[in-house]
Amino acid sequence: MKVTFLGTGTSQGVPVIGCTCEVCRSLDFRDKRLRTSILVEIGHQNFIIDTGPDFRQQMLREQVKRINAVIFTHAHRDHTAGLDDVRAYNFMQEMDMPVYGTEEVLEQLKIEYAYAFAKEYYPGIPRLKLHTIDAGAFNVNGVTFLPLPVMHYRLPVLGFRIGDFSYITDANYIPPETMEKLKGTRTLVLNALQREQHVSHFNLTQALEMVETIGPNHTYFTHISHRLGLHADVEKELPDHVSLAFDGLVFGH
Numbered sequence: 001m002k003v004t005f006l007g008t009g010t011s012q013g014v015p016v017i018g019c020t021c022e023v024c025r026s027l028d029f030r031d032k033r034l035r036t037s038i039l040v041e042i043g044h045q046n047f048i049i050d051t052g053p054d055f056r057q058q059m060l061r062e063q064v065k066r067i068n069a070v071i072f073t074h075a076h077r078d079h080t081a082g083l084d085d086v087r088a089y090n091f092m093q094e095m096d097m098p099v100y101g102t103e104e105v106l107e108q109l110k111i112e113y114a115y116a117f118a119k120e121y122y123p124g125i126p127r128l129k130l131h132t133i134d135a136g137a138f139n140v141n142g143v144t145f146l147p148l149p150v151m152h153y154r155l156p157v158l159g160f161r162i163g164d165f166s167y168i169t170d171a172n173y174i175p176p177e178t179m180e181k182l183k184g185t186r187t188l189v190l191n192a193l194q195r196e197q198h199v200s201h202f203n204l205t206q207a208l209e210m211v212e213t214i215g216p217n218h219t220y221f222t223h224i225s226h227r228l229g230l231h232a233d234v235e236k237e238l239p240d241h242v243s244l245a246f247d248g249l250v251f252g253h
């Protein structure tokens with residue numbers, strides 16, 4: 001399994017439009033964060049978790065030639081706004097794009113992309129094949145995904161576990177049942193938004209506490225705000241078994 005961070009930024013991305021803070025003005029490429037998404041490669045299959053507003057740019061940067069399925073964590077726009085651009089893969093692969101999400105997420109997609117679900121077919125629209133998932137494990141072409149239900153303020157969100165890799169992007173609470181499902185995780189990706197408390201995301205301190213409770217070999221933090229600080233500075237503060245992710249970072253697993 002190979003995981004590529006397509007984007008590691010919070011909903012506004014980094015830099016933030018109009019902001020002149022030192023992070024937004026930083027020349028370090030690791031301080032340039034597109035909206036949060038990953039590519040998971042297993043064998044010859046490519047799975048994309050979330051298609052945010054930067055999806056097109058991410059696919060061009062990583063030269064992704066094929067996508068076997070798109071899997072959604074939740075329906076916030078910073079995770080869904082790029083879905084229209086799966087059209088490129090509809091054309092290349094000559095098939096509808098398999099899309100996995102909870103009933104609530106798929107209903108939201110039907111509202112936001114109403115034209116893709118219109119009764120009368122309009123040429124050139126994205127072609128999506130929807131698959132409803134819940135908290136139970138599901139299988140995509142022989143790969144098992146175990147949903148990890150978490151809370152994002154009041155919104156239920158899914159993380160996903162694939163083998164001993166677990167991915168949680170938008171959470172400020174992990175319920176006990178999900179802590180059970182996380183047991184034995186070797187590599188964890190977890191959101192760590194900023195230093196201050198936040199209503200719907202773990203801050204840095206809380207994320208580090210979760211790492212100690214879950215106990216993976218290595219953790220990467222993602223969904224990062226410009227308010228967290230310069231990548232190079234934050235990295236120095238973290239223990240050896242925790243890193244800040246950055247766009248384009250790849251790890252084998």
Ligand SMILES: [Zn+2]
Nearest residue numbers: 011076078170
């Ligand atoms: Zn988000």
Ligand SMILES: [Zn+2]
Nearest residue numbers: 019021024226
């Ligand atoms: Zn800024």
Ligand SMILES: [Zn+2]
Nearest residue numbers: 074076152170
């Ligand atoms: Zn969100």
